[in-house]
Amino acid sequence: MIEARNLTRRYGPTVAVDALSFDVRPGSVTGFLGPNGSGKSTTMRLILGLDRCDAGQVRVGGRRYRELRWPLREVGALLEAKAFHPGRSARSHLTALAASNAIPRARVDEVLDMVGLTSAAGRRAGKFSLGMGQRLGVAAALLGDPGVLLLDEPVNGLDPEGVRWIRNLLKSLAAQGRTVFVSSHLISEMALTAERLVVIGRGRLLADTTVAELSAGSASLEDAFFRLTSGAVEYQGNQTKEVTS
Numbered sequence: 171m172i173e174a175r176n177l178t179r180r181y182g183p184t185v186a187v188d189a190l191s192f193d194v195r196p197g198s199v200t201g202f203l204g205p206n207g208s209g210k211s212t213t214m215r216l217i218l219g220l221d222r223c224d225a226g227q228v229r230v231g232g233r234r235y236r237e238l239r240w241p242l243r244e245v246g247a248l249l250e251a252k253a254f255h256p257g258r259s260a261r262s263h264l265t266a267l268a269a270s271n272a273i274p275r276a277r278v279d280e281v282l283d284m285v286g287l288t289s290a291a292g293r294r295a296g297k298f299s300l301g302m303g304q305r306l307g308v309a310a311a312l313l314g315d316p317g318v319l320l321l322d323e324p325v326n327g328l329d330p331e332g333v334r335w336i337r338n339l340l341k342s343l344a345a346q347g348r349t350v351f352v353s354s355h356l357i358s359e360m361a362l363t364a365e366r367l368v369v370i371g372r373g374r375l376l377a378d379t380t381v382a383e384l385s386a387g388s389a390s391l392e393d394a395f396f397r398l399t400s401g402a403v404e405y406q407g408n409q410t411k412e413v414t415s
């Protein structure tokens with residue numbers, strides 16, 4: 171369970187996260203949606219204690235992240251791909267992480283197998299493709315067999331097999347009773363993966379609901395998302411002249 175209450179983070183004049191309150195419950199995948207710059211990554215960093223909040227608080231399993239004795243065994247996180255030393259092999263990266271949290275070494279090979287990196291385990295992680303880096307990040311998140319998982323854009327860079335794999339993985343982790351919180355810009359993918367949604371815009375909560383509820387009355391979840399966030403989009407491209415061939 172993740173409980174955010176009145177969570178607020180400012181960077182100078184920018185209010186990145188603005189009095190945000192929501193719960194992420196165990197047993198289902200909760201998608202975290204919002205336009206560019208709406209505060210999703212900042213919120214995830216606040217949950218993980220990687221950034222301090224100016225007001226409010228967030229608890230994971232009833233405690234603040236920094237109060238957790240073995241954080242990797244309680245919360246697994248994938249924040250950005252390639253968050254590892256480029257000169258280390260995938261296996262040695264995971265082995266070092268396991269040692270720091272008193273996780274048995276045998277678990278390293280288990281998670282390498284789960285993410286499909288067994289054959290690349292001895293290669294320098296710095297030479298990994300984006301998708302392989304994402305897989306290694308997922309392996310690190312799963313290492314401590316945590317009850318809570320936080321993933322920021324996990325499908326980024328994954329091939330179609332990888333997208334389907336992560337979808338099924340997240341659903342099965344939730345079905346085991348874990349709390350799974352996952353951000354994405356791919357609304358159609360979220361429609362397939364998530365049961366619940368937290369939607370934010372300009373740092374504020376726009377909806378804390380189910381996919382079914384939000385989609386009801388719209389042609390698609392994407393349409394419902396655009397309607398919900400239409401007043402909260404900060405960065406928008408211009409339509410270019412249509413190309414006809």
Ligand SMILES: Nc1ncnc2c1ncn2[C@@H]1O[C@H](COP(=O)(O)OP(=O)(O)OP(=O)(O)O)[C@@H](O)[C@H]1O
Binds near residue numbers: 184207209210212
């Ligand atoms: N370290 C920082 N210093 C200054 N401003 C920041 C910092 N981190 C985030 N911001 C600002 O906070 C706001 C929210 O950013 P954040 O990265 O959390 O959004 P996001 O929803 O994850 O965006 P995206 O979908 O584009 O990844 C933005 O205006 C961003 O410029």
